[in-house]
Amino acid sequence: MPRRGPNNGADKRNRILRAAIRIFSQKGFFNSKVSEIARASGVADGTIYLYFKNKDDLLISLFEEKMGDVVAGVRQRISAGGDALAKLRIFIDNHMELLEREAGLIEVLQVELRQSKKFLKDYTPVKFFEYLEVISDILEEGKREGLFRPDLNVSVARRAIFGALDELCLTYVLSHNPKYHPSVSSAEIYRILAGGLCAAKPSAQAG
Amino acid sequence: MPRRGPNNGADKRNRILRAAIRIFSQKGFFNSKVSEIARASGVADGTIYLYFKNKDDLLISLFEEKMGDVVAGVRQRISAGGDALAKLRIFIDNHMELLEREAGLIEVLQVELRQSKKFLKDYTPVKFFEYLEVISDILEEGKREGLFRPDLNVSVARRAIFGALDELCLTYVLSHNPKYHPSVSSAEIYRILAGGLCAAKPSAQAG
Amino acid sequence: MPRRGPNNGADKRNRILRAAIRIFSQKGFFNSKVSEIARASGVADGTIYLYFKNKDDLLISLFEEKMGDVVAGVRQRISAGGDALAKLRIFIDNHMELLEREAGLIEVLQVELRQSKKFLKDYTPVKFFEYLEVISDILEEGKREGLFRPDLNVSVARRAIFGALDELCLTYVLSHNPKYHPSVSSAEIYRILAGGLCAAKPSAQAG
Amino acid sequence: MPRRGPNNGADKRNRILRAAIRIFSQKGFFNSKVSEIARASGVADGTIYLYFKNKDDLLISLFEEKMGDVVAGVRQRISAGGDALAKLRIFIDNHMELLEREAGLIEVLQVELRQSKKFLKDYTPVKFFEYLEVISDILEEGKREGLFRPDLNVSVARRAIFGALDELCLTYVLSHNPKYHPSVSSAEIYRILAGGLCAAKPSAQAG
DNA sequence: TATGAATGAGACTTCATTCAT
DNA sequence: GATGAATGAAGTCTCATTCAT
Structure with a gap:
């Protein structure tokens, strides 16, 4: 790992990494050329190999490091939240807002994370699992609080939640149709989940 | 169109197409070689180009034709269903069951459809939109029947539903962990959605 | 060689052959596809191989047979001519007029004959030599008549004459600029050659 | 443009370029393989694409750059000449001598320039036109000097001259028959042209 | 004789990666 | 550390030719 001054390596x-996000999000991992990323970073092609093992490693590092930031960010915002429902709302809003704060990153995650999960040899998306863990934590807390159904299958639910948010992000990214605007999607998906996760009389609480 | 005997074109x-599904699902579109698909089909490399314009066209044809079958299949099963909730359940079950009936196809759709939507020039995934349309139809019907919330945002909801199902499929495909088995996932995702989409007293109906 | 009724093989x-001339003249030998010629002839790809050994043979046959017609034609026209100068004029006019009567053929000869002379294995352009022979005959006759210089190097001169005509044809074919129209070129090239080939006072005769 | 030391780009x-001339002249453009040129240049296949856009560009660059040298060379030699006839002689001799000084180049020009003029999209053989321009200049000067016929059609004549020279070159290249030796051809073609271009009594001057 | 689907060798070109400077 | 010219393996696709019908 080359590091010297804080301003150097x-x-x-x-x-x-930032250039990679930009390029990957525009053209996809396989259609992006290392030399393109080099040019966009203002470094020589060879320099990339001083910091990353290879093109795959660039993608993986990007996932782990940037997802790490995302996980840390959402954890912090949630810690300020109230009950599980409030936290869920924070999580949803945070995810959808990333679309605007970190558009490129989200696009890469959406499209390439899938590929990678399947096709990059020996890659475990550690930080992605941590992100799912954040959802689990909320769901478990909701069950403890008696807010969510006791029979809620947390493993399945967290995937469903992530999948729904992810697809809504993709939809907006591809269309930029205002009817899928993050704020609109956030509200609706919260309503669905609040209704579907809650125990007894969710309608009273959601309303 | 090369066609002669019933045993020919x-x-x-x-x-x-079948070989392409197998190979693409195993290694991903970009890691699959045309010559590999040829070998798996028992034809010469060049023969593929008699039936498909190029490698992209092979993927697109696969999407459109196989998704066409899926859409037709689910439409038929749904037409036999009862109210919107019953139809939703059928849709969910059907989707998750595809994982076993058409594992390869589903894997390709999940991973590659995203790529394609973004990166294949001039490709509109017609049949995928039709699939979403099937969900819309159910949701609209549910609203008319007074079963679903009148304020339900159908555009957003159908995407959320598809995203949730899709992610659950991917999870199972990648892990084959029984805790994500189609039957388990189906039940839970139905419970969530039934709760989240319904008007007034969903708990009564979902229970 | 397949032949049956006069109307068949x-x-x-x-x-x-006619289709080959058209296609070759439009796109050049190497850029023309056998299947294209088949389509243009209204026969199946394989049928071409019943009449010609291969693609090279198609080009060579075309040269020999069509050049044969050209040679026969110009010989006949010349036999009606007067002295060597008159015959030269006929030859020149005939050659340039071919541009309009047999445009495609001439274009193929111009561009592809060169290739063939160099690169087609074991090909001697018999009919092309006969065409040169026609020029030699005129030049020799002119010398015998005392009309042309006795020291005229016939071998070189006939090549020079052919080369000049050929380049003028190519120029017109490529530009279709009226300043190179066959009739204009004919007149000028005749004047040059009449002046340059003749003995003593060519200007008197050429005027 | 890759360039570093004087020994590099x-x-x-x-x-x-030199290897390309050799290979193209031996086998023709279409029969030459890029990998062959790479081997003959002592570089890797890919290296060719650092210096040339593609195979076509290699041919075109070769034309333009080498013809540029030829044009510059002949212009310089001519500037030392006397009247138009003397210059014409220089031009002719120079052209025929190229056969020995730059055999490969001339062969490529002869055979491939024609192809290119017709079939390479968007290619204007700029340097070839300049070469023709050199002839025009001589002819115009001859007319001004009263040496050449005032009614001489310069456009046609320059093409005829080039065509005659070109064909004589090709003949020698193909046969290496001493009766077409550059020195022999030069003398004869000069005699023909001197006779054919001149005004009034060319025989007196040519004699 | 005629067909045209099938073949498969091989061309061009790309691009991740290396390494001498 | 930084460079970027060079490499060369490998992929997509073409197309002349064949042969079962």
Whole structure:
């Protein structure tokens, strides 16, 4: 790992990662060329290999490091929240807002994470699992609080929640149709989930 | 269109499509070689180009034709259903069951459809939209029947539903962990959605 | 060689040759596809191989047979001519007029004959040599008549004459600029050659 | 443009061009393989694409750059000449001598320039036109000097001259028959042209 | 004789990666 | 550390030719 001044190795490494996000999000991993990322980062082709093992490693590093930031960010916002429903709302809003704060990153995650999960040899998306863990935590808390159904299958539910949010993001990314605007999607998906996860009389609470 | 005996063009074309599903689902579109698909189909490399314009066209044809079958299949099963909730259950079950009936196809759709939507020039996934349409129809009917919330945002909801199902499929495909078995996932996702989509007293109906 | 009725094999063979001229002249030998010629002839791809050994043979046959017609034609016209100068004029006019009567053929000869002379294995352009022979004959006759210089190097001169005519044809074919119209070129090239080939006072005769 | 030391980019580019001339002249453009040229240049296949856009570009660059040298060379030699006839002689001799100084180049020009003029999309053989321009200049000067016929059609004549020279070159290239030796051809073609271009009594001057 | 689907060798070109400077 | 020219393996696709019908 090349690091010297705070302004040197780490900086260059970051420029490369940011450029990679931009390029990957525009053209997809397989259609992006290492030399393109180099040019966009303002470094030489070879320099990329000083910071990353290879093109795959660039994608994986990007996932782990940027997802790490996302996980840390959402955890912090949630810690300020109230009950599980409130936290769920925060999680949803946070996810959808990423679309605007970190558009490129989200696009890469959406499209390439799937590929990687299947096709990159020996890659476990650690940070992605942590992100799912954040959802689990909320769901478990909701069950403990008696807010969510006691029979709620947390493993399945967290995937469903992630899947729904992810597809809504993709839809907006592809169409930029205002009817899928993050704020609109957030509200509706919250309503569905609040209704579907809650125990007894969710309608009273959701309303 | 090369076709002669009943045993000729259409058959060969189908063998190629089936092989493509197998290979694409195993290694992903970009990691699959045309010559591999040829070998798996028992035809020469060049033969593939008699039936498909190029590698992209092979993927697109696969999407459209196989998704066409899926859409037709689910429409038929739904037409036999009762109210919107019953139809939703049928839709969910049907989707998750595809994982076993058409594992390869589903895997390709999940991973590659995203790529394609973004990166294949000039490709509109017609049949995929029809599939979403099937969900819309159910949701609209549910609203008319007074079963679903009148304020339900159908556009958003159908995407959320598809996303949830899709992610659950992917999870099972990747892990084959029984805790995500189609039957388990189906039941839970139905419970969530039934709760979240319904008007007034969903708990009574879902229970 | 397949022949049956006058309307059968020979006819089909001719259709293929005519189509080949058209296609070769439009796109060049290497850029033309056998299947294209088949389509243009209204026969199946395989049929071409009943009449010609291969693609090269198609080009060579075309040269020999069509050049044969050209040679026969110009010989006949010349036999009606007067002295060597008159015959030269006929030859020149005839050559340039071919541009309009047999445009495609001339274009193929111009562009492809060169290739063939160099690169087709074991090909001697017999009919092309006969065409040159026609020029030699005129030049020799002119020398015998005392009309042309006695020191005229016939071998070189006939090539120079052919080269000049050929380039003028190519120029017109490529530009269709009226300043290179066959009639204009004919007149000028005749004036040059008449002046340059003749003995003593060519200007008197050429005027 | 890859260039560093004096021993680097430009040198490698030139080695490739020289190899291309050799290979193209031996086998023709279409029968030459890029990998063959790479081997003959002592570089890797991919290296060719660092210096040339593609195979077509290699041919075109070769034309333009080498013809540029030829044009510059002949212009310089001519500038030392006397009247138009003397210059014409220089031009002719120079052209025929290229056969020995630059055999490969001339062969490529002869055979492939024609193809290219017709079939390479969007290619204007700029340097070839300049070469023709050199002839025009001589002819115009001859007319001004009263040496050449005032009614001489310069456009046609320059093409005829080029065509005659070109065909004589090709003949020698193909046969290496001493009766077409450059020195022999030069003398004869000069005699023909001197006779044919001149005004009034060319025989007096040519004699 | 005629067909045209099938073949498969091989061409061009790309691009991740290396390494001498 | 940084560079970027060079590499060369490998992929997509074409097309002349064949042969079962």
